[in-house]
Amino acid sequence: MTESNKDTQLQIRVSPTEKAMIARAAKRSGMSMSAWLLSRALPSQQLTFQQLVTALQANEHERNSYAELNDLLTELSPALFSEVLEYKPIQKLSSFAWNYLTAMIEMAAAQKGIAPPAWTRDIKPLATPYFATTLNSLRLHLLIHSPAVFRYRNIFIDATLGDRV
Numbered sequence: 001m002t003e004s005n006k007d008t009q010l011q012i013r014v015s016p017t018e019k020a021m022i023a024r025a026a027k028r029s030g031m032s033m034s035a036w037l038l039s040r041a042l043p044s045q046q047l048t049f050q051q052l053v054t055a056l057q058a059n060e061h062e063r064n065s066y067a068e069l070n071d072l073l074t075e076l077s078p079a080l081f082s083e084v085l086e087y088k089p090i091q092k093l094s095s096f097a098w099n100y101l102t103a104m105i106e107m108a109a110a111q112k113g114i115a116p117p118a119w120t121r122d123i124k125p126l127a128t129p130y131f132a133t134t135l136n137s138l139r140l141h142l143l144i145h146s147p148a149v150f151r152y153r154n155i156f157i158d159a160t161l162g163d164r165v
Contacts, residue, residue: 053089060097073108088119099153106149126154
């Protein structure tokens, strides 16, 4: 994020000793104190996740947005995955986008052998099934081969473990 994109300010109170320690650490890393503190408070993957969800908010049917989210979710270690996804994104998404995103998160968590974030349980499945095709001849295939987390959310796609979903 560039300086021109910042439109709010956060002020914290620290002791003179803490400020000196922060200043030394920032100087060692070649960063300003603000940049150094932000890098500690918001790991770059957390910012990337929020940016990708914002892109999803702008165009929920853009396949590239889901592909980039899937790439990020797949590359995160289990510990970082839990940290990055601890809180529900603040963006306003459609029911479809929430369910697709949640299914992707649940699938990535299962692949990592960890529990999905608690907030994913609050996302109710779609009331009407969504099929990735309008061809009736392929719908039976999708009903059978969609990943379980997507089927639970009433989304029927063709993907296998490890594929982009």
